Amino acid sequence: MQLQPLVTHRTAPLTHLNPPTMSTICAISTPHGIGGIAVIRVSGPQAISAVDSMWKGKSLAQATTHTAHLGQIIRPDGTPLDQAVATVYRTPRSFTGDDTVEISVHGSLYIQQELLRQLIHAGCRMAEPGEFTRRAFIAGHMDLAQADAIADLIAARSRAAHRLAMQQMRGAFSRRLAQLRQNLLTLASLLELELDFSEEDVEFADRTHLSNLATEIKTEVDRLNSSFAVGNAIRTGVPVAIVGAPNVGKSSLLNRLLGDDRAIVSDIPGTTRDTVEDTTDIDGITFRFIDTAGLRSATDPIERLGIARSHDALRKARIVISLAAPAAKCDTISFETGLDIPDDTTVIYAVNKTDLLTALRREKIQSDDSAPLLISTRTGEGLDALRKQLVDASGAGSLGDDGTIVVTNARHAAALTAAAAALERFLGALRTGLPTDLAAQDLREVLHHLGTITGAVTTPDILSTVFSRFCIGK
Ligand SMILES: Nc1nc2c(ncn2[C@@H]2O[C@H](COP(=O)(O)OP(=O)(O)OP(=O)(O)O)[C@@H](O)[C@H]2O)c(=O)[nH]1
Ligand SMILES: [Mg+2]
Incomplete structure (x- = not known):
């Protein structure tokens, strides 16, 4: 018996995922609204001729790739709509792989809408969310993990989130996955040999060797998977809960950290009833601070x-x-x-209102080995030290600098979890001496799940999950 072909790394464009006659798509790629300039992107076989049909200036049909041209957009009645710059990218050297024109016009809503209307009249259709990037993926210009990274890069709000998205876009994660797949294929080929001779009931592959290889791969899959907790926190803001007894100054601390009077502060214990949260950046890392109701045994049902x-x-x-x-x-x-x-949560102990401490008491606290941080939201004492401790505890300061891969995407984490479970089953099959073809099935599943991350394995569902995150025009 032969192993089913184990999913191989994609080298050719996935042209079958595109409609047979590919349309030319257009969309506004700059944010909706009025701006200095707006960019309208047109991509597909008719991109250049469609823009040329309304272009007054040097013919774009003659333009070489990667060139920008000043001209005018002409309305159907022959009057100019706007002065514009058209940048021409010819297939295959464009983002999507198809002929593409990016038209920069003045950012009036009227001009943008009129230009879109004219393009649609000239045979283009409105792009769907993420359709330009989807085409780039199908043309083989990037894999799915890199497409995910583009969405993350667009959404990045902090230096740390930006750094992780850049790392992934440049393919660091994809290369690590390719390595893992290569190791898995080595494993698979050992089993395949055995399946070829299954009639003869021989074991070619040493079980201990197989088990060691699989354990190595699983360790790496688990490491990648566990990095998601930090990766996700960096993308959405590291959650920090401020807790303590009523009246200790939790809301005052929240307001200080945010630099904003976000929560109500009063000297009445039990002022904060509901959690109040907001984000702010410290040293390029986004933190999500959550002020909470003071902890005490309350009788009031709302409290x-x-x-x-x-x-x-x-x-x-x-x-x-x-x-x-x-x-x-x-x-x-x-x-x-x-x-x-939870065990993996860092706790920072801090004493607030140090302005009220007697010198003697202060000395006593500081002499303690596990001395808490002394702060005062009133005088500002200790707040910089607190910010530094927060940055250190976030684990995000130098994350990724040493080439460590950090998983930031829930889809990737889910695929890694599924791959780890299949690897565990494979190891179990080796331990209990299950037939080779059953063990091989588990291995195929591992390859499948890892393959969905980069798009080596692709289904329309996976594609719509990835590209529905994008905005129209990207
Ligand atoms: N002296 C002094 N007073 C402070 C300091 N920080 C907060 N306070 C005062 O302490 C009182 C309680 O502050 P809050 O921030 O509302 O305390 P809380 O912990 O949020 O209280 P609950 O919401 O009731 O749990 C207010 O009167 C604040 O002005 C400080 O550093 N020094
Ligand atoms: Mg409060």
């Missing part, structure tokens, strides 16, 4: 609901700031204990 939400926020946070403050009449300071904090 109790708020406190339940505080516990939820705790569980979802990557970093917890456990805040305490000196009691009003004595110097005792106590942190909340018995909180249900």
Whole structure:
């Protein structure tokens, strides 16, 4: 018995995924609204002739690739619509792989709409979200992981998110996956040999060797998968919950960190009822701070609901700031204990209202080995040190600098989880001596799941998941 062909890395364009007669698409690629200039992108076999039909200036049909031309867009009645610059990219040396013209016009909504109308009249159709990038993928200009990275790059709001998206767009993740697939194919070929001679009941492949190879691959798949927690936090903002007893200054701290009076502050304990959250960047990393209701045994049903939400926020946070403050009449300071904090969450202990501390008490706290951070939202003491601890705890400061691959995309993480489960089954099959063809089936599944990340395995569903994230015009 032969192994089913194990999915091979794609080298040829996936032209069968495009409609048989490929249309020419157009869209506004700049944000909706009025701007200095707007860019309208036209791509497909008729792109150049469609723009040429309304172009006054040097004929674009004669233009060489990667050249920009100044001219006028002429309306059907012969009057000029706008002065414009048309940049011509010829197939196959364009983003989509097809002839493409990018028209820069003045950013009036009227001009943009009129130009689109004229292009549609000339035979183009409106592009769907992500259709330009989809065509680039189909032309073999990038794989799916790189297409995902383009969407991430467009959405990047911080230096860290930008760095991870750039790393992925340049193909670092794709190369690592290609390596993993290569190792898997080595494994598969060993099994394949055995399946060829299955009638003779011989074992060519040493089980320990197979198991070691598979374990190595699984370790790497698991490492990539576990990096998603940080990768996702960087993309959406590292969640930081501020918790503590009522009145210790949690909302004051939130406001200080955000530089905005976001939450209500008062000296009445139990002021914050619901969680309040917002994001801000510190050192190029986006943090999502969550102010919570003060923890105490409350009788008020609404306050109790708020406190339940505080516990939820705790569980979802990557970093917890456990805040305490000196009691009003004595110097005792106590942190909340018995909180249900997940193991991989970093807890930063901080004492607020240090402006109220006696010198003696301050000295005593600082002499402690596990001395908490001393801060005052009133005087600003310790807030820079707190920001530094937050950056360190985020794990994002130098992430990716040493070439470590960080997974940022939920689709990739799901595929890695499925691949890890199939690898686990494969290892189990080796251990229990299941027939080679069953073990080979698990291996095929691993290759399938890893293949969906880069698009070596593609289905219309996968494509629509990836490209529906894009805006029209990209
Ligand atoms: N002296 C001093 N007072 C502070 C400081 N930070 C906050 N406060 C005061 O402490 C009181 C409580 O502050 P909040 O920020 O509302 O406290 P909270 O922890 O959010 O309280 P709850 O929402 O009730 O749980 C307010 O009167 C603040 O002005 C500080 O650093 N020094
Ligand atoms: Mg509060």
